[in-house]
Amino acid sequence: VACLDLFAGSGALGFEAASRGARRVVMVENSSPAVRQLEANRDKLKADAIAILRGDALAAAQNAAQREPGCYSLVFIDPPYHQGWLEKVLPACMTLLTPSGLVYAEAEFPLDGDDAPAWMQDWEVVRADKAGMVFYHLLQRKSSARIEA
Template sequence: MNKLRIIGGVWRRHMLPIAPVEGLRPTPDRVRETVFNWLGQDCTGMQVLDLYAGTGALGFEAASRGASEVLLVEQNRQVVAQLQQNKAYLLSKWPAAEGNAPSVQVDANDALACLKRLAGGGKQFDLVALDPPFRSDLMQSTLPLIKAVLKPQGLVYAEWHENLFANEEALCKALNVQEIDALRHLKAGQVHAHLFALPAV
């Protein structure tokens, strides 16, 4: 069975089983390490939304590094069951010396429906991670809903099979903003990783 390794923070080196579901791929270790370097290694106090959570690699990693609240959104029931098990295991390993354990929630729902519900409730996040199934049209349908759930200084992390920054005009149009701050981009194998912010207009 495939395993997911937490790279940094309180749960560092813990191994988690991955649900045996076709097409489920955790963000590669090297990419995850780079992304959290971009974030300064530290997610203390952050509220993180992990859409299309899959293995939960990004959300669990953020919680391990101090995020106070992580919401994992995943539709596949088998994957959700594994996320719940992994969450329970990790929280049982939270050291008392570290203070309060993070709030980690698993939302067994469609990401687009979840985004609309969160926006309707006025909920906003410091970091939104977006990793829909490659070669689906879900990136295009998700991007327009991101702005409503992002805090003014919030960041978006997106993984895709194409470089979204290659056509910044199209990306801005999809996000319904005038401009973005394209902060970081990396290509590793099939994966394009992007970190960007939506400047306060």
């Protein structure tokens, strides 16, 4: 399993994936201090399966979609809220994912139900719940939107 952790932050999602046997985890983080901490943690844990990229998550997702289509089984998206990141990043995930790949996405609002945003039309919410003020979702491309790699 290969995972892409966009907006890595503390790296909790990516480190957990690596600890559970992911063969490759790519973490993307824009903050230099956070990147330094991620690198220190990776080195301390000897987590050789983890690669850390400093940069913009949207650009990284778009570049990976061009270079490595169909490469990732799981993409983590836990972006800063109220900035429209999910709407911007999800289209690149269409190409990034393996045919049965999943996206784990956190948001400040639910992505399913009657109030689902229009940009969710190609995505199916496989699972969703709420913890405190955070809505978290497991997404899969709808079969009509699948892109074969």
